[in-house]
Each structure stands twice: as structure tokens, then as C-alpha cells.
Amino acid sequence: MNPEPDKTAREQCRQPRPDWVTPDCGNEFTTWIMQGVNPTGTVAAVQPKHEQRRVLGLNDYLLGVRACDPAILARAITLVESNAAHHQHVAQQLVNLILPDTGKAMRIGITGIPGVGKSTFIESLGLMLCEQGHRVAVLAVDPTSARTGGSILGDKVRMERLGRHPLAYIRPSPAGGSLGGVARKSREAMLLCEAAGYDVILVETVGVGQSEVTVRSMVDCFLVLMMPGTGDEVQGIKKGVVELADLLVVNKADGENVPKAQRARAELLGVLPYLRAATEGWSTPVLLAAGQSGIGVAEVWLKLKEFFETGKGTGSMAERREQQAVQWLHALIKESLTTEFYRRPAVKSQLMAVEMAVVEGQLSAYAGARKLLGN
Numbered sequence: 001m002n003p004e005p006d007k008t009a010r011e012q013c014r015q016p017r018p019d020w021v022t023p024d025c026g027n028e029f030t031t032w033i034m035q036g037v038n039p040t041g042t043v044a045a046v047q048p049k050h051e052q053r054r055v056l057g058l059n060d061y062l063l064g065v066r067a068c069d070p071a072i073l074a075r076a077i078t079l080v081e082s083n084a085a086h087h088q089h090v091a092q093q094l095v096n097l098i099l100p101d102t103g104k105a106m107r108i109g110i111t112g113i114p115g116v117g118k119s120t121f122i123e124s125l126g127l128m129l130c131e132q133g134h135r136v137a138v139l140a141v142d143p144t145s146a147r148t149g150g151s152i153l154g155d156k157v158r159m160e161r162l163g164r165h166p167l168a169y170i171r172p173s174p175a176g177g178s179l180g181g182v183a184r185k186s187r188e189a190m191l192l193c194e195a196a197g198y199d200v201i202l203v204e205t206v207g208v209g210q211s212e213v214t215v216r217s218m219v220d221c222f223l224v225l226m227m228p229g230t231g232d233e234v235q236g237i238k239k240g241v242v243e244l245a246d247l248l249v250v251n252k253a254d255g256e257n258v259p260k261a262q263r264a265r266a267e268l269l270g271v272l273p274y275l276r277a278a279t280e281g282w283s284t285p286v287l288l289a290a291g292q293s294g295i296g297v298a299e300v301w302l303k304l305k306e307f308f309e310t311g312k313g314t315g316s317m318a319e320r321r322e323q324q325a326v327q328w329l330h331a332l333i334k335e336s337l338t339t340e341f342y343r344r345p346a347v348k349s350q351l352m353a354v355e356m357a358v359v360e361g362q363l364s365a366y367a368g369a370r371k372l373l374g375n
């Protein structure tokens, strides 16, 4: 946790803001327009819009979200992403009011190492579902995007076709500073999307750090994409990500990758019986697919539907959601206690001195923590 915005964050504040942000917004809004590269590879100039936006009240947000007005949904998500206390006040009232309209969507997390083809796969799956009449929201959870904005851009460019579909909504990763911050914002964004009537929520996360565990704790089903011929499956088993998966998909199973993909599948199938099942009463299947050409995407969807039907039948789905709600409560308690602690004037004034004393060995970390906590 870094209570002080650093230089990069200050520089970002001078960059143009998206047009859904209110004119009076300060540094607490976490979204900026990044200079981008368009699909032809040329640099696209950023054209900020300066038109004045109408300030929305709680009721405007509520009606707009329920009516699935994309501009208001986007602004409502911006509101829940804001770190400012006065925005949070409205945001939390909004989240409470929409709560009865949430919970009906299929919440699906998708992870895999960078470059495995997550965004391409999501676009392919998302387009197929929209064609079938589903309403699909795509959210990204990427704690590494907070500084660079790079992956936000990558996703936006690659999901261009899905982004244009009237039944789809794509929201890039919020810049939360910490994974906890990103998780809260993404979870609330997911609830807003559900209240707006999206019935399939796809949450993309990068396969780094703790982000998979975080996303696992907010979705019903967790899909892991694996890269054939790179030893990814061995790494995935070692890192424990395979153990989190309800569905394993060896992606890019096209052209000369096919034999490699089949070997990776055989390897995973050989190991799975020795691992603890991610979901009680469900044995994790391993499928082959190629998001780019759409091979195997329909089969993945069939398996996903089977997973949801099984989970509803056994009660594991409802049980998971109950556990997640309790976990979520505790995560929020921890987050607000931490935020409140670092905001205290006494902590702000003593923190550096205590850090120095700990570094120089004059104070144990335990004693330093007790001192700052005031006992």
C-alpha cells in the first residue's frame, strides 16, 4: 500500500480524461486516456473531449444502469473505481441499491500467461455468445496495468469487433495501485454489469502474481488457457494454477501446434487425478481450442454450460457464492482498516522515522508496528 501518489501517478493526472468522467474530477479518478497504437500500427493521437458532462445524481445512475445505458454504466463504474470519499459515498449507495438485481449472471474467470491468447479467445467466445443472444460483459483485472496502461490498450485493440457489438460491453482494468484495490473495483463493476442485464461476465486476468487467486474468489468458474510446446503445463502445475482450474484449455491448437497441444493435453490429463479438484463433484476437463480461428470455442462453451448445470444440481455453485461473500466481507474490512490507518496524521508523521529505525536495527518490525498502531 502506498498512501502517497508517486511521480508516475502525478504525471498520469495531466493526461486527458475519458469523456464520461465528470468535469470536476481530481486525482482520485483512476482512468486516463493513454496514447495508443491503432490496428494498422500507426500511433493514434489522443483527442480529449472538453464538452461539459451533466453531473449525475444517485437516481440517474440507478435508472441508467437498470436501463443498460452504456454511457451511464461506464460512468457508474468510474464512480465505483474512484478513491475519493465523496464518490465512494454515492458509489456504495448505488451498489447497495442494485444488489437485488445482481447474481444472475454466469461469472467466468479466464487466465493464462501473457501471450497465450486470452483476449483473442474472449473475443471469439464473446462474439459467439452475442450471436446467440447473450449479453456479454468483459472485465479485465490486471494489477500490472496500473502504471503502464499497456495491457489496457492491447485488449481494447484486440477486442475491437466484440467492443462494437451492441450486446457486448468491455471495461479495461482499473488502475487501483494495489491488487486489493483493483479487486474491489472489479467486483463492484461486475455487480453493476449484472444489474445492467449482462448475463455472461468474462473476467480476464494476467497470469502473474496473486491475480489468479483474486479472480478465482469472485467468479463461479475458472478457465485456464495453456500454451502448447512451451512447458507451460509443467509451470502451471508447479505454480498451482492448474489446481484452481475448473476447465483447462490448451489454446493455439492450430497448424503445426496441434501435436504439441495434444501432448500437453495428455500430460495434463495424466496429472489431474493426483490434484485436488477445484470444485467438489466436478473433474476438470482438458480441451483443445484456437481462439483466433474459433476452433473448439463452441465445445468450451458446452463444457462451461455443463459445469454450471452440474454446480446448480449439486449445490456447489451456491455454496461457493456464499463463501465468496464472507471472504469479500473480510477483505473489505481489512482494506478499510488499512486505508484508515495510513490516513491517520500520527501515522503519516511517524512512518518514515519508524521505517528508518527498523532498517537500522534500532527497532524490531514488531515493535515498530505496535508503536504506529498506538499501543
Ligand SMILES: Nc1nc2c(ncn2[C@@H]2O[C@H](COP(=O)(O)OP(=O)(O)O)[C@@H](O)[C@H]2O)c(=O)[nH]1
Pocket: 112, 113, 114, 115, 116, 117, 118, 119, 120, 121, 154, 158, 251, 252, 253, 254, 289, 290, 291, 292, 293
Ligand atoms: N496461432 C495462434 N495464435 C493466436 C491464437 N490466439 C491468439 N494468437 C496470437 O497470440 C498473440 C497474443 O494474443 P492475445 O489474445 O493478445 O493474448 P493475451 O496476452 O493472452 O491476451 C497474438 O499475436 C495473437 O494473434 C490462436 O488461436 N492461434
Ligand SMILES: [Mg+2]
Pocket: 118, 119, 154, 155
Ligand atoms: Mg490480453
